[in-house]
Amino acid sequence: MPTNLGKRVVYQRRIARMTQQELADAAGVHVGTLRKIERNSRGASDNVVEALAAALGVDPSLLLGSRDRTDARVHAAMPSLSAVIAAYEVPDDGPVRQLNELRTVADEAMTWRLASQYVRIARHLPSLIGELIRAFHLASAEEKPEIAGLLVAALRTADAVAYKYSARDLSARLIDLMRWAAPYADDPLLDATVAYVRTETFFAARAFAPGLRMLEAALDRAPTSDDDAAMAARGALHMRAAVIAGRAGLVAAADTHLAEARRLGDAVSESVYQGTAFGPNSVRVHEVSVAVSLGGDHVRRALDVANDWTPPRDLPAERHSGFYIEVARAQLWSGLVHDAFKSLKAARHIAPQHTRDHPWVREDAATLRRLRRGDAESLSNFAEWCHAGE
Incomplete structure (x- = not known):
């Protein structure tokens, strides 16, 4: 059992403005059990930790701490x-x-x-x-x-x-x-989803040009109808293709795919289609990702988006936090050190598990700690939290 589990439960319960009885009822545990957990006089199973986290509306990692x-x-x-x-x-x-x-x-x-x-x-x-x-x-x-x-x-x-x-x-x-x-x-739409996910293998191997070819072949096979699901499937593939084209340094291809993703995104409502978030907000997040992938003079585009637009709160947490991780990198490259740290903290608040183990977060936190060696304790704590520099 994490030594400070009880303290973390108390802290999150107070933020949520819940009594012990209210939290116990919402989590489906006996209030006496909750009292013992908060006093650290008894442990909590994985199921109980998950139930408490769900009732508090937080990620379980915030209660586990370590x-x-x-x-x-x-x-x-x-x-x-x-x-x-x-x-x-x-x-x-x-x-x-x-x-x-x-x-x-x-x-x-x-x-x-x-x-x-x-x-x-x-x-x-x-x-x-x-x-x-x-x-x-x-x-x-x-x-x-x-x-x-x-x-x-x-x-x-x-x-x-x-x-x-x-x-x-x-x-x-x-x-x-x-x-x-x-x-x-x-289901042809499911085939498009599999192609979207399969891109991970090309990212992992840094085989960006072959990955782009795979996605373009999937686009050739994708349904061409104008219903929302089909347009979202094609739009998601274009988003993914724009990012991997950016990683390959193919500016024209990245811009072409991003423009098509934007056109399709504007034609549908932001939602989750076949397990993938797509719509105008998701496309905007990918505009930042493409700009950061291209680097150099393109980074200004990422900063312009971040200055003019804030992702809605109901955007899926992984995509929402990913936006701030990408923005932080653009800000760091542009010498906006304070803003970069602020973006990393925003990502952590939205999706701590996604943020903590993101390689860019570790790299950027390590760089920030070097640049701001005499800065506040919060930066050192953040760097230690994500094991920056390892």
Whole structure:
């Protein structure tokens, strides 16, 4: 048990202006149990920590506190996740819930990914994926396509953790399994989603030009209808293509894809389509990402966006925090040291797990600490929190 878990619960409860009884009721725990947790006279299981965090409206990592403890919980799940996907053709026996229940839990897991709740994903996804694989093999012809789609969504959620925590081989295997399952869903929009996620393997290998070609081939295959879902699928692929073109230094290609993403984004409402946030706000975030990827004189574009626009609060946490991480890098490159640190703190507030282990955050925090060696204690605390310089 983290030594200061009780103090963190008390702190977050007071911020939320909740009594002990109100928090206990909202979390589904006995008020006497909560009192003991807050006094640090008893431990709290993972389920209780998650319930308290959900009731408080915060990420569980804010209650766990210790970065090492949080990381350990994620890494501990990797072997079981690896074992489950290795046996996808010959899964273990076990229970399988009804399709409507599987649909509900798969949708809930997607919300964890969008909210960057990696500890929760690591704990629950191995068993969910195992159950969905069993369900797929047992499904009737009528149910198999939908279950295949749910399996792809769950694999994508698990991949978010594998990729985030640098388990690159596991991430690649999860994506391969997504590519195996997607054809059974018989959904061209899902194929576009898989291509979007598959880009991670090209980012990891720094194979930017081949990644761009893969995305452009996926765009050639994508549905061309004008309904919102199809336009969002194409728009998301254009966003991704713009970023990877920027990483490759292909200015014209980046601008072309970004312009098409902007046109499609303006044609739909901001929402989550096939598990991917898309709309005018998401495109605006990617404008910053492309500018930072291109670097040099293009960085001014990122600062202009940041000066004129603030992401809405309801933008998914991972994308929302990513905006401030990208802006911080542009600000640091432009000598705006104070602004860069302010942006990093904003990212941390929005999605602590996403921010803490982002390589750019560590690099930028280490640079800030060198540039502001005599500055306030808060910068040193931030750098230690994200293990800057490691």
